[in-house]
Amino acid sequence: MGPKLCFLIHLAIFAWYIFTLWSHCSLQSSKVHPGIALYGGRWKYLTFINLVLHTVFFGICFLTDAIQLLLAPKRVPLRLIKIRDAVFTTLVFPVGMFVVISFWSLYTYDRELVYPKFLDDIIPTWLNHALHTGILPLLLIQLCLQHHQYPSRGKGILGLALFDVLYLAWVLWVHHASGIWVYPIMAKLSPGGLVLFFAGAALTMAPLYLLGERLSTAFWETDFISVPNRHRHAPEQ
Numbered sequence: 603m604g605p606k607l608c609f610l611i612h613l614a615i616f617a618w619y620i621f622t623l624w625s626h627c628s629l630q631s632s633k634v635h636p637g638i639a640l641y642g643g644r645w646k647y648l649t650f651i652n653l654v655l656h657t658v659f660f661g662i663c664f665l666t667d668a669i670q671l672l673l674a675p676k677r678v679p680l681r682l683i684k685i686r687d688a689v690f691t692t693l694v695f696p697v698g699m700f701v702v703i704s705f706w707s708l709y710t711y712d713r714e715l716v717y718p719k720f721l722d723d724i725i726p727t728w729l730n731h732a733l734h735t736g737i738l739p740l741l742l743i744q745l746c747l748q749h750h751q752y753p754s755r756g757k758g759i760l761g762l763a764l765f766d767v768l769y770l771a772w773v774l775w776v777h778h779a780s781g782i783w784v785y786p787i788m789a790k791l792s793p794g795g796l797v798l799f800f801a802g803a804a805l806t807m808a809p810l811y812l813l814g815e816r817l818s819t820a821f822w823e824t825d826f827i828s829v830p831n832r833h834r835h836a837p838e839q
Contacts, residue, residue, distance in 0.1 A: 609664070609670075615743075616664045619653070627644070640782055646776050662686045663686060696807050705717070715786055752818065758811055766804045
């Protein structure tokens with residue numbers, strides 16, 4: 603795919619995420635999700651953190667493409683490419699997939715556990731799908747649009763695990779500091795149930811990381827198994 607088309611696609615996706623983020627932060631004060639007004643605000647919700655993460659990532663993609671078009675491929679800073687690849691492989695793909703799968707699984711089982719019905723009058727339907735559905739096709743588009751060099755599995759999964767631990771610590775701190783649980787399902791579980799819930803959620807991330815690796819390997823026909831075996835980088839798109 604030519605660099606100009608890649609640039610235009612990233613520009614469109616980046617603009618979409620900017621608009622989605624702006625829309626999420628600009629809901630009328632009378633219609634704000636009650637949880638947003640409490641301790642931690644929007645930042646205690648994984649969906650919002652994921653939205654910010656995707657916005658930053660596609661901003662990096664847009665910047666990389668712009669530099670490539672203006673200065674030529676060899677002038678793109680290698681550090682910027684490494685950051686782009688690390689963010690996508692370690693966080694953007696697995697966390698984004700987790701948001702989609704976990705949200706719609708709980709929603710299908712009992713929506714009150716994750717997205718109570720009163721939120722339909724607060725968050726527009728299109729915004730709900732932008733936060734919990736639209737990210738899936740955009741992830742797949744990005745996976746096929748550009749080659750992303752994966753780190754060793756140990757480093758990749760360790761980075762993802764660190765993110766999991768930090769978010770879990772944040773959720774527990776929010777409860778400790780304010781007495782509220784981030785999601786309704788947490789308030790319904792016993793201490794043992796919470797441990798199992800958190801462990802299950804954390805353990806789900808690793809298979810999603812491996813899924814991204816397998817899909818990328820299948821599409822680009824490149825061996826990502828170990829760093830020493832990777833001596834070539836697919837051409838920048």
